[in-house]
Amino acid sequence: MTHAKTADHRSPTTANGQARASGRPSADLSTETLHGWLRDMYLIREFEVRCAQAYQQAKIGGFCHLYIGQEACAVGTIGCVQRDDPVITAYRDHGHALARGMDPGACMAEMFGKTTGCAKGKGGSMHMFDRPNWLFGGHGIVGAQTPLGAGLAFASRYEWEVIGKAVTRPDGSPASPDENIPAKKKVCLCYLGDGALNQGALHEAMNLAGLWSIPVIYIVENNRYSMGTAIERGTTMAHNLLTKSAAYGIEGLKINEDDGLDILRLYDRLKPYVDECRDKQRPGFVDLATYRYQGHSMSDPQKYRTKDEVEAVKKKDSIDRLALHLMNERKTLTEDAWIAMQKDVKAQVAAAVQFAEDSPIPDPEAELYSDVYLNIQKNLSPMRDYVHGEKNPLL
């Protein structure tokens, strides 16, 4: 099954299709790109609202962490890279999957644990994978994705610098040995929450990234809290996180809340930085301020913050801001067109929910042990032989 979609706004185009003319990179983005971003941000929001409903109806089980409020982060950062740059994230991952272009039906079916999900229903909310769209998860262990991100970036640089040609096609499928697909300079976007700043794995990975100049860009989605722990209670130098990356020789970038919640300002700050990391094939570290409107997961009494705090951030809502900008300043969007876009997205998400509902649940006999481990050694028995049969040395 392929989940890849071609959508131009995910490899942004400039209004004239040429290099930037003005000082602000965003000023030259095409209307198609900006409307695509608005649609994607609204798609994420609507998708998450429907996830919450389905969760309350017990149609979604397990963990579920919503991305509402953080939409500009996924859409804006992914807007700074190319479609075949690898991306990897933590468990609050539906937004990244949709921003990367995953089919909402495959994403919702994964939430529902159905066979038509992007991971055949075996991963659920925290494990969105989409190889054609270069999304390498969805990881539930805090910080686990950070060495993997370094590995993905290392592989890209190795391909470009040592092998001299791409071993994977742009659509994510493996290239055959006689294909000569030119390798190119890539960056890997590796997202992490502020809570992951304290994980040893991140520091080991950043050390190697700094030492070997691995083009992984760590994007800290700094939503101020890890579960109920405010960032200043959980990590050192919370007021200046770039000191952490500086320790590993990585030149960082801080994006404050006014820029982080405004997708155009976010793009203005981040795009030149990403371009430089790509060009110099060096690592990056971005402290990107954002905010989640909902609780940490589906059950969170939220005693660690006030309602006023949440309401104050909602006033800067990134979707409203972009819509207003397009209506009042660029004048490329009418109110009617915005309402029609919202209606269209709602219908798309409703169809995704219906698709998930109508899809079959996996057959345990056929699926429980398939795709669990890759049998890399010839003649190695499938795992089920060990569990059920005499080959299991423990029985």
Ligand SMILES: Cc1ncc(C[n+]2csc(CCOP(=O)(O)OP(=O)(O)O)c2C)c(N)n1
């Ligand atoms: C290694 C590990 N420790 C603890 C947990 C439990 N846990 C799940 S989410 C979370 C908070 C992480 O917060 P943050 O990194 O800020 O991400 P956010 O939820 O804000 O997106 C914790 C402690 C875990 N999943 N993995």
Ligand SMILES: [Mg+2]
């Ligand atoms: Mg957090």
